[in-house]
Amino acid sequence: MAYETLIIEKRGAVGLITLNRPHALNALNSILMHEMEEALARFHEDDAIGAIVLTGSEKAFAAGADIKEMKDLSFTDAYLGDLMAGWDRIAASRKPMIAAVSGFALGGGCELAMMCDFIIAADNAKFGQPEITLGIMPGMGGSQRLTRAVGKSKAMDMALTGRMMDAVEAERAGLVSRIVPVDKLLEEALAAAAKIAGFSRPAVLMTKESVNRALETTLAEGVRFERRLFHALFATEDQKEGMAAFVEKRKPAFRNL
């Protein structure tokens, strides 16, 4: 299938999605949302793909939801159409997703990056939730995910003043996992994704599920959940292979079984 707003590639076991609306700084319109859902579904159905990288251009990961598309909507349009709800399906991706962010990640762009499992930032990255400057507020999960990522004080500062955070501040605050030079961004993100894709898929997916559970539950419940998944992994062939390989001082050959 040909995409209008995305470039989709397979790089070995990694699915690469590049946002491709350069004239609008990758503003997220409804076509892009539907195409991304479709692309993710394809990568999820493809057993050869173990992880996904989402990236934009050097100038912009994404400058937010498409303001030109939204500006004339009424309350009833937004409410009855459940505006932005489609992004929840993207956030629910089961395979690990890495956001490789260069340039602006604003509004929905920042929110999209935060839907991924972690963010690798180029040294020119800028994050922000400037919706307040437009007379609105975050609507793709920003007030929730940003608060969990950086804490109440910084999230309030960002969402109420609309100011941007550079890569160094974002790393210090825990929003991004690492900063790399802009010309190494894709290489580093693809390498991280390839590494993840090379591990046992059940272990990878359960690890992701368990870490995400930490954001939604109590410590005791989360630890219980983790323990059950941990025990379940002893039913996999990959656990036998991983531990045998360690003892035999060789590289494991995981089969996702």
Ligand SMILES: CC(C)(O)CC(=O)SCCNC(=O)CCNC(=O)[C@H](O)C(C)(C)COP(=O)(O)OP(=O)(O)OC[C@H]1O[C@@H](n2cnc3c(N)ncnc32)[C@H](O)[C@@H]1OP(=O)(O)O
């Ligand atoms: C998802 C929700 C619910 O949370 C809501 C949102 O995401 S609302 C959107 C939040 N984002 C913003 O408010 C950022 C808007 N963009 C900017 O402030 C600036 O474009 C910039 C600071 C990112 C970059 O500035 P500059 O380098 O001067 O480039 P521009 O000339 O402004 O932009 C180039 C081109 O792109 C169009 N553009 C940029 N952002 C958007 C957008 N979010 N929606 C639609 N179009 C966008 C901009 O209009 C320019 O196009 P032309 O006017 O030249 O055709």
